[in-house]
Amino acid sequence: GAVVSQHPSWVICKSGTSVKIECRSLDFQATTMFWYRQFPKQSLMLMATSNEGSKATYEQGVEKDKFLINHASLTLSTLTVTSAHPEDSSFYICSLGEGGLSVNTEAFFGQGTRLTVV
Amino acid sequence: KQEVTQIPAALSVPEGENLVLNCSFTDSAIYNLQWFRQDPGKGLTSLLLIQSSQREQTSGRLNASLDKSSGRSTLYIAASQPGDSATYLCAVTGGGNKLTFGTGTQLKVEL
Numbered sequence: 001g002a003v004v005s006q007h008p009s010w011v012i013c014k015s016g017t018s019v020k021i022e023c024r025s026l027d028f029q030a031t032t033m034f035w036y037r038q039f040p041k042q043s044l045m046l047m048a049t050s051n052e053g054s055k056a057t058y059e060q061g062v063e064k065d066k067f068l069i070n071h072a073s074l075t076l077s078t079l080t081v082t083s084a085h086p087e088d089s090s091f092y093i094c095s096l097g098e099g100g101l102s103v104n105t106e107a108f109f110g111q112g113t114r115l116t117v118v
Numbered sequence: 119k120q121e122v123t124q125i126p127a128a129l130s131v132p133e134g135e136n137l138v139l140n141c142s143f144t145d146s147a148i149y150n151l152q153w154f155r156q157d158p159g160k161g162l163t164s165l166l167l168i169q170s171s172q173r174e175q176t177s178g179r180l181n182a183s184l185d186k187s188s189g190r191s192t193l194y195i196a197a198s199q200p201g202d203s204a205t206y207l208c209a210v211t212g213g214g215n216k217l218t219f220g221t222g223t224q225l226k227v228e229l
Contacts, residue, residue, distance in 0.1 A: 034217070043221050044209075044219045
């Protein structure tokens, strides 16, 4: 199966600073990647679809200016949480989308990033 | 909009018991359904994938069924062990490999 590497696995930052999370597809060329967020004791919610070479598509209620997504190559998507606040503390996880993967294959996820804003 | 619900939200059973976790979804136009395991503070481990044309899949002590027309899936765990304690998530795949996750079932298997 595909290998997805997400970095960092955890980060603590001060309120008002920005944090960048990387998601790398090690053996598939991904034209799309998905970013999910999970608050404590809740399920994963899709935040946005990262599209290689074009703008990301954000789900309703997700601020595009706060969660900047860059998908500059077929193997790397980054999520930057800008001016982070304590309410942004959450578990962020990416997965591969199309491009080398059929819709009938299992989803492949990164290891996730635990963000804590203090 | 697809909605996925899991029942029960939490479950505690003694070791050795067989158990069933339930998942229901509102839109039957899915490519597949997947069951995942999530340990506290960790990522997702894929357990089983059922294609939309399939009725069930088995892996070891796990058996998952899918009734696409009624929007239901079950995950059967045989002879449960303390190591099975985790949160179990089901997710359905729609267009573009986009997943919609269920609310999860938190399982605790006690000695």
